[in-house]
Amino acid sequence: MNSLLIYCRSGYEADTAGELTALTSEAGIYGYPVFTPDQGFILFHFYEQGDADRLGQRLAVADTIFPRQIVVVTAHLEDLDKTNRAGPVLAAISDADTDEWKNTLLFVEHADTEAGKALAKFCRKFTVPLRQGLRKQGALTYKEKEDGRALHVFFTDYDNCFVGHSYPAMRSPFANGICRLKFPPKAPSRSTLKLEEAILTMLNDEERREIFREGARAVDLGACPGGWTYQLVIREMGVEAIDNGAIDEELMATGLVDHYAADGFTYKPKFGRVDLLVCDMIERPDRVAVLMSEWLEKGWADHAIFNLKLPMKKRYDTVTAAIGEIQSRLGKKAGGFRMKVRHLYHNRDEVTVTVIKA
Ligand SMILES: C[S@@+](CC[C@H](N)C(=O)[O-])C[C@H]1O[C@@H](n2cnc3c(N)ncnc32)[C@H](O)[C@@H]1O
Known part of the structure; x- marks a missing residue:
C-alpha cells in the first residue's frame, strides 16, 4: 500500500x-x-x-x-x-x-x-x-x-x-494517539485537563522551564471556575483571573490569584505585562485571534496559550483563517514566535494554540 x-x-x-x-x-x-x-x-x-x-x-x-x-x-x-x-x-x-x-x-x-x-x-x-x-x-x-x-x-x-x-x-x-491524564481532584473544572495536556504535549522542556517559574505572572481570560488558573498556580505562577463568574475559593486561598470581574476584551495587565496570557473564553475565533495578537504585539504578554472554539462546520478553514490573522497582525514579529495548533484529546469542538516567544 x-x-x-x-x-x-x-x-x-x-x-x-x-x-x-x-x-x-x-x-x-x-x-x-x-x-x-x-x-x-x-x-x-x-x-x-x-x-x-x-x-x-x-x-x-x-x-x-x-x-x-x-x-x-x-x-x-x-x-x-x-x-x-x-x-x-x-x-x-x-x-x-x-x-x-x-x-x-x-x-x-x-x-x-x-x-x-x-x-x-x-x-x-x-x-x-x-x-x-x-x-x-x-x-x-x-x-x-x-x-x-x-x-x-x-x-x-x-x-x-x-x-x-x-x-x-x-x-x-x-x-x-491519546494523551490520557488523571483529573487532579483539587482542580475546579475538567477544563483543567486541556491546559495540562497543552503544557505537557505542545511545549518542550526548555519552554516549560522558561515559562513556568516561581514568581512568573499570568493573565487568565475567561478563567472561571478556575481549571486553567489551577494549572498555573500549581506551577507557582501569580495569576490575574478575569471573568464575571465565581472563582474557586481554594484557589483564592493560595494567595497567588487576583480575581477581577471584568471583560476579557478590554482588560489590561495590572502591572503592564505578564509572562503568559491564557484564554478559554467562549468567543468567535476571529475575535480571539485579534485579541491574542494585540497582547503579543504590544508586549503585554511574552507567550500565549489559548483555545479557539469551533462550533461551526468548516473547522479547518476557520482555524487557518484565525492563525493567518495572528501571523499577519504580528507582521515581522511573527518570526520571533513558535506557534503550534492542536486538536487535543481533552478538547471538544475547539483547538489549542500555543504562541511561544523564541
Ligand atoms: C469555558 S469557560 C472557562 C473555563 C476555565 N478555563 C476553567 O478551566 O475553569 C469560559 C468562561 O469564559 C467567560 N467569558 C466569556 N466571555 C468573556 C468575556 N468577554 N470576558 C471575560 N470572561 C468571559 C465565561 O464567563 C466562562 O466562565
Whole structure:
C-alpha cells in the first residue's frame, strides 16, 4: 500500500482530510483522502510510489492540527482467520522490514469510537503473542526504545486490520494517539485537563522551564471556575483571573490569584505585562485571534496559550483563517514566535494554540 492512516477524533474526519490535502499539496505530493464520517480515522492514498513513507518520515504529528497519529500503511489484512490472526500480521510485518530501521515499539490499536473501544480488551490481549512472535522473528527489539520505528496494528473490527509503522520524532508517543491524564481532584473544572495536556504535549522542556517559574505572572481570560488558573498556580505562577463568574475559593486561598470581574476584551495587565496570557473564553475565533495578537504585539504578554472554539462546520478553514490573522497582525514579529495548533484529546469542538516567544 502507499497510504497514510491518520487517527483523529470521531467527527473530525473531513477536517483531518482537508488538512492533509492542504499539507500534501504544499509539499508538492499528491493524493486523496478516503473516509467514512465518524469512524475516527482517515486514509490518505498517494499516487507516487513511496510518497506515503517519505511523508511519514517528515510530517510530525506535533506540527499538524487534527491528526492524533500518522501511520505509514504497509498492509490491509481482511477476513483474518479467527484461529490464527497473528500469522498474517507477522508475515506482513516481515515483508515490510528494512535494514535501515529497527522496530523498537509495538502498538495494537483501534479507533476512538464506541465500536473501536469495544476492541480495546482484544487489542491488549493480542499484543502479547504478537510481541513474542515479532521478537522471535527478529522484527522487534527486546528492549522498547523511542528512537526506532514503531509498529502499528490498527483493528477496525475483530477480523480486519491495517499494519504499518511510524517514525521517531514524527509520531505521537501515546497509544491510539491519546494523551490520557488523571483529573487532579483539587482542580475546579475538567477544563483543567486541556491546559495540562497543552503544557505537557505542545511545549518542550526548555519552554516549560522558561515559562513556568516561581514568581512568573499570568493573565487568565475567561478563567472561571478556575481549571486553567489551577494549572498555573500549581506551577507557582501569580495569576490575574478575569471573568464575571465565581472563582474557586481554594484557589483564592493560595494567595497567588487576583480575581477581577471584568471583560476579557478590554482588560489590561495590572502591572503592564505578564509572562503568559491564557484564554478559554467562549468567543468567535476571529475575535480571539485579534485579541491574542494585540497582547503579543504590544508586549503585554511574552507567550500565549489559548483555545479557539469551533462550533461551526468548516473547522479547518476557520482555524487557518484565525492563525493567518495572528501571523499577519504580528507582521515581522511573527518570526520571533513558535506557534503550534492542536486538536487535543481533552478538547471538544475547539483547538489549542500555543504562541511561544523564541
Ligand atoms: C469555558 S469557560 C472557562 C473555563 C476555565 N478555563 C476553567 O478551566 O475553569 C469560559 C468562561 O469564559 C467567560 N467569558 C466569556 N466571555 C468573556 C468575556 N468577554 N470576558 C471575560 N470572561 C468571559 C465565561 O464567563 C466562562 O466562565
